[in-house]
Amino acid sequence: MATWLFKTEPSTYSIDDLARDGVTHWHGVRNYQARNFMMSMEPGDQGLFYHSSAEPPAIVGLVEIIHKAKPDPSQFEPSSDYYDPKATKEKPRWFCPDIKFVAKFKEPLGLSDLRDVAALADMELLKRGSRLSVQPVSPKEFSTIMKLAR
DNA sequence: GCCAACGTTGGC
């Protein structure tokens, strides 16, 4: 089982939205590195759910991958913000997995608090200038965060 | 609102 982190702006799609929906197609990611990580996800993998541009920016919950990545339908939809004119049904560019809600933490794990945790010193999320919206999380980092989570 | 960091685009 691999472990990951999904970033989202809560004003766009929050942990509460996912709790309501139960399952969602993680569509709209338009970055090749993030896409490649999503294409390597397997059902049963777990993901941390992170709110960016939030107060505070924080890890707020846990999700699970329930279906491996398939073509992101929004790339074919001209009216979508995520439309990609260079993508075709025969050769899709963008793929995304289905994820399901597992838990919302009682207390968000704020970015500034995570920076104080020595075991997380090398975590991608905490790196200066880190913008990747889908990231791998190491087993050690994941277990450290799950111990902090309530 | 600022701005550093980073990815993408496109001219050459």
Added chain:
DNA sequence: GCCAACGTTGGC
């Protein structure tokens, strides 16, 4: 294939 210009991300 280089790289300057530009747009976006996202913490602060």
